[in-house]
Amino acid sequence: MSRSDDPSYRMAVGVLGWFGMAFLVFPVLLTIVVSFGGSVFIEFPPQSFSLKWYANIAEVQQIGRAVLISLGVALATAAIATVMAIPAALAITRHDFPGRGTLVAFLVSPVTVPMVAIGIAVSQFFVWIGGGTGWFALLVGHTVLVSAYPVRTLVASLSLSNPSLEEAAASLGATRWVAFRTVVLPQLMPGLVSGFLFAFLISFDNYPISIFLVKGGLTTMPIEIFNYISQNLDPTPAAFSTIYVLIVSAVIVLAERRFGIVSLSVKG
């Protein structure tokens, strides 16, 4: 009998698992409940229910503007990071080259370097080259931050895919480019999609780096939400967060259905 068959072991793991899930999900549920509160102050449990805070999102124009800016930055960031990740992942999985281990470690490092450090570094860099802050600085900063994620998901995708597929394509008359397009790229779809999503989401709600790079009139969603919370006590941000959570969940469910990305991010 292996240990995973032991009923008490299974129970302990099960309890821990559900406890962990609850720990992660509880704040989200709380936010959702609070967003429907009728009071002008955040209260739990709500004494009355209302949808007015959802209507209020539209009234707070700086949030709307910031969301559009964040969307633009996050889409551009994710696109650049994902495209850059393809050759990087191919090099890492298909070739052994000097410094490969270092490169892999480096690509994983933004995960371990404090974001504030990246924020300061990028803002200093732009001051140094005289570029100042703004949209382009946000794009660069976020790209530095998220670049590792698509590489990791693509490396996972590539190491799951069979290298002899490319050779099979070649033996059937496909040039390298055609083989890449018709055989390798379709194998990479789960990695591309999940890498893009990772990059997009991390960029979209990043605060610590953005705070160094925004300037007056050009702020991102998380910064505006934070500003709003520091000046107002009503549940509008909760309503906004609820919508955000719903949209992101829907996108992830769809991506999983279509591309099976979850198994990949676990392996990555």
Add this chain to the structure above:
Amino acid sequence: MARIELTGLEYRVGVTRILNDVSLAVEEGECLALLGPSGCGKTTTLRVIAGFVTPDSGDVCIGGASVLALRPHRRNVGLVFQDYALFPHLTVAENIAYGLVRRRVPREAISRQVGAMLETVRLTGMERRRPQELSGGQRQRVALARALVIKPDVLLLDEPLGALDRILRDQMQVELKRIRRDLGITTIIVTHDQEEALSLADRIAVMFDGRIVESGAPEHLYARPETRAVMAFLGASNIVEGRIEAIVGDVATVRVGDFAVRAGHWGGKNAGDAVQIGIRPEAITIGPADSGSVENTLAGSVDELVYKGPHTEVYVRFPGGRDMIVRVQGRPALAKGSVVTIRFALEDVLVF
């Protein structure tokens, strides 16, 4: 359909000599098995022909012309991978059509040829399935169909039956022979399984350590191998050390411990040479000495009986501790420990 000729292929990785002067010709329509243990260079040889490995020196000719300068996609070689390498995102029909699409064959012609090929490999009705939904044997057929539909000059099979279980392997062996015979295509099969090589090939080339050590017709190679290694690799064998005592007329006498074994041929060895002798287990019979015969007779005791279904392997022990395996039809009425006499013909003794 074309003749393949390899001349003096050399390939090194670092200091390791992967291919060592590999020269080989496969005639038009012939089926050659490259047989050898894993790591002997047989798969590398196949990859050189397919164009995935560029040899350090030597040449590869298909149909009389060198293909060494051609990239893999220009070589018109049908390749079946050990793991089949079917495209998982494409259906069976799309997999088979892949090479035709690359050749810009018109759509109607593609569907006609794919349909005909599905019939050849007996997969009609499966065209819309994905590789993941097929059994191992069906995947093998798709891989074969995909390689054959492009009408390659040569067909290269890498351990074609290695991933199949025993019963399926026997079925596919027959199937493969039928398809190959129908198409008459020049074929090279890479395998480490001597049974596969013996049953599928017109000719076998045995490879060890990057070098072709022997080649010939399966029955010749099995019955009259020139080297001990080839004999041992091509099936069960009894190989023992000895010394040639005398060569008189047509008979060489080899001293093996307490026994004198007489051999009908001795591979150019001389009296006094230390040699090895080999006898196939099925060339030996158990029975009382036949007085006056020209056979070898030895007396020993039954040490172990291993029943294998159609035959039984009898381990006979001789004074001095030597063992020999004897293959007997069915289940012999022998008891462990009983004293037996074995005999084998002079012709069946190989001297290395």
